[in-house]
Amino acid sequence: MKAAVLYEKEDLRIIEDFEEPVMGDDDVLIGPKSTGLCSTDRSLYRGFVPFKPPLILGHEISGTIKEVGSSVDSLAVGDHVIIPPVYPGCDDESCAPCREGLTNRCKRSVFIGHGVHGGNAELIAAPARYSFLVDKKVPLDEVCIVPDAVSTPFHALKSRSMPMHILVKHMGKFKNMAGGHQAGEAKGHPEGHHWLNGKNVVVFGVGGVGGPTINLAAKYFKAKNVVAVDIFDNKLELAGKLGATQTVNSSKYFEDNGIELKELGGRDRSKALSGLAKHISSHLAEDKFQVDLVMDCSGVPDTFAVGIETVSKNRTLVQVGWPPRPVAGFLNQKVMDKYLTITGTWACPMNEMTECVEAVEAGLVDLNLLVTNKDYSLDQFVDAIHDLEAGKILGRATISIN
Ligand SMILES: [Zn+2]
Ligand SMILES: [Zn+2]
Secondary structure: OOEEEEEEOOEEEEEOOOOOOOOOOOEEEEEEEEEEEOHHHHHHHOOOOOOOOOEEOOOOEEEEEEEEOOOOOOOOOOOEEEEOOEEOOOHHHOOHHHHOOOHHHOOOOEEEOOOEOOOOEOOEEEEHHHOEEOOOOOOHHHHOOHHHHHHHHHHHHHHOOOOHHHHHHHOOOOHHHHOOOOOOOOOOOOOOOOOOOOOEEEEEOOOOOHHHHHHHHHHHOOOOEEEEEEOOHHHHHHHHHHOOOEEEEHHHHHHHOOOOHHHOOHHHHHHHHHHHHHHHHHHHHHHOOOOOEEEEOOOOHHHHHHHHHHOOOOOEEEEOOOOOOOOOOOOHHHHHHOOOEEEEOOOOOHHHHHHHHHHHHOOOOOHHHHEEEEEEEHHHHHHHHHHHHOOOOOOEEEEEOO
């Protein structure tokens, strides 16, 4: 089969006759239609992340089922499916994190396109129970971004955003607020179930994950205000289309105030970052500067400090973007004084994937706006990585496989 294979860092070859995957009784064989291009693909290509070659890249996959294993009766040939980039590798979800419902944190997590072969190939085999059926009306060349770029912020907003004191108070009262999706509930729409309804959210970084975060917070979780913060005007423009009610260009703020952040250290730096935080929340003056949630999708270390300053007392900051290095001058006194809940997040547990897919099927996620580039063929995979590095891809790019 044809596949995009990484042999060593920066040595990615399109192979015409790569060995086909072997399917087990509980698996399905999928012919990928499209894959989403993620910065993780770039990190693997550049050798920033270790991997065992040869490796087929691609972990955001949509495709059509070509064959089903002998024990599979939930899916059929011709069905459209997506596969999550991280799924449990333990038998029957039996490890400690899986037993707690954290199938996204399984001790033997399988990382598609990293630990095992990915979807930039004509065929991939995956367990049927982790292959999620998608309505055929949703375009395959857009829905491929759902497994990672959409489901990650979906889980973060749904289950990682609630302040601890509210979570404890409502435990057992609203089953749907923090746990998994309950069968039989309103399909694809929370209709006021979720605590974010009517709240104010600030999203740092309008990238591949920040875009869907804004979109979901505004459209699905029905936040009142979603303030998008970035350093690029074209990204902020996209944020507006995705549902951001206000936008802030942070570098323009520093420029307008004659602040050279790079030259500042210690107390002056803290003051400058604090000034930016005040500027961001000033957009919520109507609600007395109330920021109920900060979603840090930027992965920029300084942003964490600004986020701590931006979020209101008794509220939550979620680290969504991967920070490349530790934060200097961590504001731990602020964490205590403001009674903050700070959470990390990682991919999406299996029991929330279904609700995420339902949100997509209900048209509550603007995939057509989130996918900004879909002209790359498998042969152009390296070009796509270069374009991603050069900042030429505004939202998410998808690679056309078949
Ligand atoms: Zn990814
Ligand atoms: Zn497990």
